[in-house]
Structure formats: structure tokens, C-alpha cells
Amino acid sequence: MHEAMIAQSILEAIIQEAAERGLRPLRARISCGELNPINDEAVNFAFEIAARGTACEGMRLEVRHVPLRATCESCGHTFEFDIYSPACPGCGGADFKMNPDAPLLLEEIEFEDT
Amino acid sequence: MKVSLNKKILSKNEECALQNRALFASHKTLCINVISSPGSGKTTLLSRTIRDLQGQVRIGVIEGDIRTDTDARKIRETGAPAVQIETQGACHLSAEQVTRALGSMATAELDVLFVENVGNLVCPSAFDLGEQARVVVLSLPEGDDKPIKYPGTFAKADVLLINKMDLKEHVDFDLERVIEHVRTLHKDIAIFQVSARTGLGMDAWYAWLKEKRAL
Numbered sequence: 263m264h265e266a267m268i269a270q271s272i273l274e275a276i277i278q279e280a281a282e283r284g285l286r287p288l289r290a291r292i293s294c295g296e297l298n299p300i301n302d303e304a305v306n307f308a309f310e311i312a313a314r315g316t317a318c319e320g321m322r323l324e325v326r327h328v329p330l331r332a333t334c335e336s337c338g339h340t341f342e343f344d345i346y347s348p349a350c351p352g353c354g355g356a357d358f359k360m361n362p363d364a365p366l367l368l369e370e371i372e373f374e375d376t
Numbered sequence: 377m378k379v380s381l382n383k384k385i386l387s388k389n390e391e392c393a394l395q396n397r398a399l400f401a402s403h404k405t406l407c408i409n410v411i412s413s414p415g416s417g418k419t420t421l422l423s424r425t426i427r428d429l430q431g432q433v434r435i436g437v438i439e440g441d442i443r444t445d446t447d448a449r450k451i452r453e454t455g456a457p458a459v460q461i462e463t464q465g466a467c468h469l470s471a472e473q474v475t476r477a478l479g480s481m482a483t484a485e486l487d488v489l490f491v492e493n494v495g496n497l498v499c500p501s502a503f504d505l506g507e508q509a510r511v512v513v514l515s516l517p518e519g520d521d522k523p524i525k526y527p528g529t530f531a532k533a534d535v536l537l538i539n540k541m542d543l544k545e546h547v548d549f550d551l552e553r554v555i556e557h558v559r560t561l562h563k564d565i566a567i568f569q570v571s572a573r574t575g576l577g578m579d580a581w582y583a584w585l586k587e588k589r590a591l
Contacts, residue, residue: 264468264499271387279381292385297528298502345527348560359563360531366385372378 265301268366269308273318275368280317285373287318293326295363300325328364335359389503392471396478396506403484406589407491409505411529412513413522414495417539419447421513421572422490426454428575429582433589436486438477440469440494447492457481468499471506487589497522501529509588515540516549523557531561535568537581542571 272292280287294300302325313319332343332350339352340361349356400407412418419439426435437458439447448460459477461469474491483489491507493500512533514522517540523530530536536558538551551569558565566584570577 264502267389267470268385268387271385271389275383275385279379279383283379285377297531299528345524345561356560360561363531366387368381368383368385370378370380375377 265304266308266312268300269305269312269323272305272323272368273309273312273316276318276321276371277316279368279371280373283373285376287321287371288374289322289324289372290368291324291326291370293328293364293367293369295328295365296330297363298366299327300366326369330363331361332358333361389471392475393504393506396471396474397508399478400483400489400506400508403486405483405486405489406509406585407489407505407507409500409507409510410490410492410513411497411500411510411533412493412495412515413497413518416495416513416515416518417572418492418495418513419450421537421539421570422492423450423454424572424575424578425582425585426451426456428578429585430455433586434485434487436481436483436489438474438481438489438491440473440492442466442494457486463494467494467496468503469493469505470503474505488585497526497529501526501532509534511535511537513537513539514554516543516547520550520554523554523561527561530558530565533562533565535566535581535584538567538569539572541569541576542574 276287276290306323309323313321330343331340333340334350334352334355335357336355337353339350341351350358410418422437435456437451439458439460441447442463442465445460448458451458459480461473461477491505510533512529555567568577568581570581
């Protein structure tokens with residue numbers, strides 16, 4: 263359940279953004295990489311509890327999962343990497359370099375219109 | 377009104393990890409985060425490493441477990457300093473817990489500090505502790521499907537120690553399959569086949585450790 267700690271960090275970031283604008287946040291979208299996946303239900307459960315009594319109470323988080331990508335060492339093609347069938351779709355090669363996994367991002371906040 | 381931010385969430389954990397990393401750099405201490413399932417032989421492996429390198433490499437250990445200081449006591453039997461973190465239910469160590477433990481560990485007098493994480497192949501992999509290298513221990517009785525089931529943990533490791541090689545004749549463990557899967561996830565990972573119980577293959581691991589320490 264590492265989502266609890268992540269939910270707290272996201273909450274603090276949203277509270278800060280909301281305070282700077284003086285607006286009420288309604289929804290937010292976060293994104294994460296494949297090697298550090300976040301479970302949607304777990305993060306929302308933890309967020310809901312952490313957000314009680316704050317400006318974020320009742321908010322919902324949408325999680326966008328960013329696939330892992332790799333670059334083929336033989337043909338240079340960059341592709342979505344499937345660990346269960348690791349081969350370059352361009353040339354069929356099995357020699358490739360993994361691209362860095364996507365970081366945890368607060369992508370977007372939807373605020374209440376004033 | 378939608379506001380696009382794309383702001384990196386630098387969690388409290390990452391801030392603490394950066395501080396830990398800076399401290400290790402200033403003390404010239406190599407910090408290694410050791411991750412595995414429960415029962416892979418992490419503590420036995422560290423105890424043997426400490427004993428075999430006595431007089432050559434000064435080693436300390438931070439132990440992470442949900443309950444008890446069993447592992448820290450085992451490490452202290454070797455003469456090396458050990459601090460136990462009891463996570464009280466948490467399934468991984470955080471950088472902040474390591475920062476607190478460092479208060480009771482004279483890192484400046486150490487060449488290598490091992491942080492033995494809570495036995496778990498899922499959560500520990502998501503938390504940077506400020507280490508300079510990450511070691512995953514996989515033992516033969518666990519089965520050869522672990523890298524494919526827990527890709528994040530293996531993809532982020534610098535070293536894979538395949539432990540309990542002395543049991544090779546007694547278990548069905550496809551070594552080639554494991555090595556192939558792990559190399560798919562991380563091409564440059566260093567892989568050593570060892571037995572912490574008999575000492576088999578440990579010299580190659582020690583050579584890696586000394587080389588990394590010298591960098």
C-alpha cells in the first residue's frame with residue numbers, strides 16, 4: 263500500500279495550487295510510469311481519507327498509466343515495450359535499450375468556475 | 377476551468393532520499409539498498425559478506441522489518457554495527473526512516489552501508505532511499521517466474537544475486553530463463569550466482585562490491 267504516501271504528496275501539491283489561485287479544485291489527473299504503477303482504487307481510497315477537512319475533500323483522482331518504451335539497438339525504432347513479448351516490432355530484434363520510466367506527474371487540475 | 381500543470385510530484389520521500397545521498401557522498405560511504413522476498417537469505421548473505429571482508433571493507437547495516445530486531449542482532453554477532461528499523465506494519469522502508477536510523481550509525485567510519493529492506497518484491501522498489509546501488513536477491517526455491525511477475529523491482533536493480541545455488545539439484549529453477557528475463561528488463565545488470573551458506577560464487581560479488589566502492 264505505497265499509495266497512501268503518494269496520495270499525501272499529491273494532496274499537498276493540489277492544496278498548494280488551489281491556494282495560489284484561490285479556487286476550489288474539483289478533479290485532478292495524475293500520471294505514472296509502468297515500473298512504478300499506482301493502483302487507481304488504492305490511491306483514491308487513501309486520497310479520500312487524507313483529503314477530509316481540506317480544500318480537496320470529495321475530489322476524485324484520475325490516473326493515466328504511461329507505457330514503458332524501448333529503443334531498438336539494431337534499427338533505432340522506438341516502441342511500446344511489452345515485457346511479455348519483448349521484441350522490436352520494426353525488425354524483430356531482441357537487443358534494445360529501455361527508455362526511462364515516466365515520472366509521477368500532477369498533469370491537470372480542474373477548478374470550479376468562478 | 378482546467379489547468380494543465382505537468383508538475384513532478386517530488387514527494388517527501390524523494391526530498392529525504394536526496395539528503396541521504398548527499399550525506400553518503402560527503403562521508404564517502406557506498407549505500408546499497410537490498411531488496412528481496414522474505415526468506416531469500418538476505419541476512420545470511422550480508423553476515424557472510426561482513427565476515428569474509430573483515431579487515432578489508434568496513435560494513436554497517438540498517439535492517440528493515442515489520443517487527444522484531446532479530447536481523448540486527450544476527451548482524452551484530454559478526455561484530456559489525458547494525459540498526460534495526462521496525463516499520464510497525466509498513467511494507468517497505470522510506471527514506472525518512474533511513475534518515476532517522478542514520479542518527480545511530482557512524483557512516484563516516486564505514487566503507488559500505490547495506491540497507492536491508494522489508495522482505496517484499498513490490499513496494500520497496502517504488503521508494504528511493506538515497507542509495508547509490510540497488511541489489512535484488514532471488515533464491516532458487518522461490519521459483520524462476522519472479523522477474524516476469526515483479527518487473528519493476530528487477531528492472532531497477534544494478535545487481536541480481538541468485539542465492540541458494542547449493543540447492544540447484546533439488547529444485548526446478550530454470551536459470552537461463554531467469555537470466556534472459558532479467559536481461560530483457562535491464563541489459564547491463566550484474567548477475568552473480570551464489571550460495572551465502574557455502575560461500576559458492578561469493579568472490580565475484582565481493583569483487584563487484586570493492587570495485588563499486590572504489591569508484
